[in-house]
Amino acid sequence: MLGAYVLLGAVLFVLGLVGFVVRRNLIIMFLCTEMMFQGIIINLVAFGRYPLAGAPSFDGQVFALFLIAVAASEAALALALVVLLFRHRRTLDANALTLLRDE
């Protein structure tokens, strides 16, 4: 049973990672990191239920709850940044962030 859950978590994580690298819209990129966090949460809960060593513990579920909180605070920051950026330059394309670079 554990294998299936870990596989699902890995699929979500890798999809998020690929999306982060491939997509250029800042909102989509942020949603991709959220998807990576969902994969991690599935992983944690699965490992909490079926640990490889020792008895099942609640540590994984507690970790998952805190990860949701961390992801929420990152979401708040991401939305604030996106709103500010859109006001400044009317686009959310990551490739348009070119004020700072090597000469």
Add this chain to the structure above:
Amino acid sequence: MMVEPRLPMTALLPEIILVAAGCVVLLLGQAGDDRRRRLIPWVALAALVLDLVLVAFSARLADTWPALREAAGNGLTMGPLALFVRLSALELGILLTLVNWSQGRERERGEFLATMLFALTGLMLVGSADNLLLLFLGLELVSIPSYILVVLSRGDARALEAGTKYFYLGALSAAVTAYGFSFLYGVSGTASLAGVLEAVAQALQEPETASYGLATVGLVLSLGGLLFKISAVPLHFYVADVYQGAASAVAGLLGFVPKLAGMAAIFKVVLLSGRWGHGDTAAFWLLWVIAAASMCVGNVLALRQTNIKRLLAYSGVAHGGYMLVGVLAGPRAGGAEGVPAFGVMGDGTAAVLYYVVVYGIANLTAFAILSLLRVRDEPCETLRDVAGLIRRHPGLALLMVLAMFTLMGLPPTPGFWGKLSLFGSALAGAQSAEVAGHRGWLIALVVVAVLNSALAAAYYLRVVAAVLLYENPQPARAVPREAQQIGVLLCGFLLLILSLYPGGLLAAGKDAATELTRRLDSAAVTGAPEEWAAAEPDRPLSRACTAQPLDEFRVLGE
């Protein structure tokens, strides 16, 4: 399963004071009148000084509050490592408050200083975290405020762009770290670092099991995410943009707070493999490649820069590489017979802790000077801007030269002592490495590091030459801001003290590293294969053990 002891509330007093002060500062920032808003930096400074006194004299206060110095429970351990991280975080925190005294827009100063206090709290928690979850939360409490600090520092489009880049890559690296932590948790079934260490060390001794694979994946992913914090190579390209976009004083903060947090976390994760310098783990090769790549790439990129902020940013990448040399040497580098243990040369982790603090101060000095200088009312950034500084501000120019020499590692400066102990302990580690294949590779890494230090001198000397030798009809002018000037002076004073008496900080680093050795020993005793114990019954690792593991050790030996 053991029931963990509870942590007394007094053990967390320094963190509680900082968070409370952060909340007060946040509220004061919303005050309508200027008179109250002027109190903001004073409140932050007072809290930091009070905390520093509390932590520095915790030995004296041991009668009233013993928990301040030694306590464990609820996933936190107040040991020597926590003490070192707290002390250096608070000392640098005072300097950072002075340097950032009037940073950001007037209306946002409360938010700015409050987020800085929260980031320092996170750093202190990383030092004492003894649990995967708390380690991760501490790291996030460092990262999320630092993204905000970058954006708030100037409030213009460039700071916004820098903050966005920093945030997106930071979120990615946090996810990678958390994914690694989830595997480490899965292998051990507990989040407490002692339990994880035991299970992972056990799993790594049984190749071709599922646990072995998951433990390796977990260690590599956790380290990969943490390397972002010390701006090591694969995720280094953001550094220059972030440093350039943020105000100079905040760039000085980014060179210390995330780096020390990342290093403390890397120590804790490398420790989980249970065989620092004792085995052919994937973590060794990962760190080796990244250390070499960071030094070379960072220095080569820095050579091409004319903007001092970008130059210092890329040099920070190279410094991350130098620090990893010490991590590879490990806390027991000088353990073998016949290797002289001179200073901290036998202890790579102590050298790293020393070096992070010295690098943090020198980097902050350079950025604080840049933030004081103005050319035509614009902040000073390029080599051309600082040209001929000695004509108008000889004091600042000499401090800039001192900072550059420290970063370069010229003999009397603390940077030299740092590099000497880092590379010396790597050589000692090469002699005592138990895997024969590691010896040559460690020596090769030291050769790469020394060559890179020589290469780095080229661009630091360009800054020195610009400041001292170039002619400039209109040199940069310093703004009259007392707190910032005091901050710069204090930074320079600390660098001078550390050049003359490097022993104090080195000894502090060495004390902090005893915690790592102790944990490593307790893992080696419970998890080592029997032939180790049988072959060398009097290994130095029994030295720091408490009574109980020592008994188990004897049983294994007999």
